[in-house]
Amino acid sequence: MAVDLDTTSVRALNESLHRITPSSNERHWRIVNPRGKHAIAAGLTQPIDVEIDGHVGYYCAGMNQNARITVRGQAGKGLGENIMSGEIRVTGNVSECAGASGHGGLIVIEGDAAGRCGISMKGVDIVVKGSVGHMSAFMAQAGRLVVCGDADHSLGDSIYEAALYVRGSVGSLGADCVEKDMDATEIEALGQLLKDAGVDASAREFRRYGSARKLYNFHIDHADAY
């Protein structure tokens, strides 16, 4: 199926995508002329392939379930926000809050991601080939954020149980975020994730960061950490 967003509205496109059932024959969709429109392919539920040729606006592939969505271009704010499962891949750069509160699935960003990448993430795996902006993985609860380049300041501020891996430099760590050891199991699991994401990098080159768990229960003597 090919859909031209110059002649079809996003609303009509999304309605068609939502009507797909497990037995539908239309399993491969190609979308052209997205021209930065918002909420393209948001709320999909079926394991279909969607390729978008061009740049997308906010909330592309929002709350995705099962679908495999590829954006050949750049993506605006909130790419794949609250993704539950499936896979989203962007060949270019993405704006802020990519994968925000994502519960599962995989997001691969082949370029750079702006600030707050993986904010409030709850189980999603996000792999960024380039670098991420400030405050990435803010309040990250679960899942993994892998950064092959650098991370800007306040990485993992107020982090819970998510795991962060950075190959390059870290501007600074946020409140309660500390460097952790990488043991053999960690390296193996990260290697597998990089492989799944189709990223050619050695897991050994990454450092791991996570929660010091000092802010889990309020303690008067940690008041200045907030």
Added chain:
Amino acid sequence: MPTKAVPRKQAAPAAAKAEAPLPFDARKLRPSHTFPEDIIAEIQRMADEGLYYIRGFGAKRKLPTFDDLVFLGASATRYPLEGYRERCATNVVLGDRFAKKPIELKTPITIAGMSFGALGSHAKEALGRAATAMGTTTTTGDGGMTQEERQSSKTLVYQVLPSRYGMNPDDLRKADAIEVVIGQGAKPGGGGMLLGQKITERVAKMRTLPVGIDQRSASRHPDWTGMDDLEIKINELREITDWEKPIYVKIGASRPQYDVPMCVKAGADVIVLDGMQGGTAATQDVFIEHVGIPTLPALKLAVEALKSMDMHRKVQLIVSGGIRTGADVAKAIAMGADAVSIGMGALIALGCNKPVHEEDYEALGTRPGFCHHCQTGRCPVGITTQRPELEARLDPERGARLVRNYLTALTLELQTVARANGKSHVLHLEPEDMAALTIEAAAMAGVPLAGTNWVPGRV
């Protein structure tokens, strides 16, 4: 000025022997207005603990309320409706601006968003069943939708909160309306809070958090900042749900004159406005008592804003925060609300602060009538708790009956007042049907002071 000197009082004759001063005379105890006993206790608590006080319930200080307004009723110049014979309709449609499937309430009294976590499952179920029986809605809260509440509530509003705990597109599609929560009246500008003692395994799992930690939800949404973003976010929620469901935006009462127009512009079908009397299960006392404005002035500002945009009754307004009686409901509607939302009132109907199990209130350091200890997770009447032995005190079926009775009585009171003012539909109530009893209420509600045509602040 008097010119004549006033004769000085005669001194007592020396013969009358002065009595020896009492060793202790209670009349001479002079309390400090600046440092009364409760402030002294609070300062000393702060000195002991070094921490703000976190508690439940809602604002306890004296605030201007709907009690400061009265209805004029009908007389020679207005005709009343026959109390028991003539129809006074109470149905209200919410969300017909953009949504394909608006909500029709049989009574304009809805149940406010309260989380599973803050409330136990019995309380949630009781509220859901009562709302269903009454033809009104109930609302999820921070922490997501439980199967029990979806099953017990015919019409369920699903909150999208900053924390996004348990946020799930399947639940979004199962909901009948979506409420994007920007803030709540008890703490405009603050995120949710659930202390470790209430984070049981089930609650933790729903929120993807470790068991037993103090959970402090975010106060800003993770994927949008500012109202231009919100417009795009609302569009996304509509796209995901194929434009079926009404989208509400909930705001705490701070600057409704600016916030309401922004919500309208962002594409809200319905605005939920929560005044500072709104309840909470756990918030810093300083936040509850000192941040936000009361429901009365907030409602007036919101209605003025809607009218100035020609959006009054087109974008519906639900108001909450301190609604207790049918008179409160009627006054809120007369001021321009389309419906009200009730949280604390419904919990009180369920038994909150009821004088039973008094020893358990005492163990919390309180008494029935004074309890605000929802944050402890040890609610003596089994409402705001996750402990099975306490929850057993609240039978969902009986609880549903209590809340249903309460909502029925509120609706009857509302109709009584509307008929007395000659209205065949409660939405026909208007500010002209009311007078204010205090200058403050007149100014805040925009209703003339009784006996005058004076609305302070209006030229």
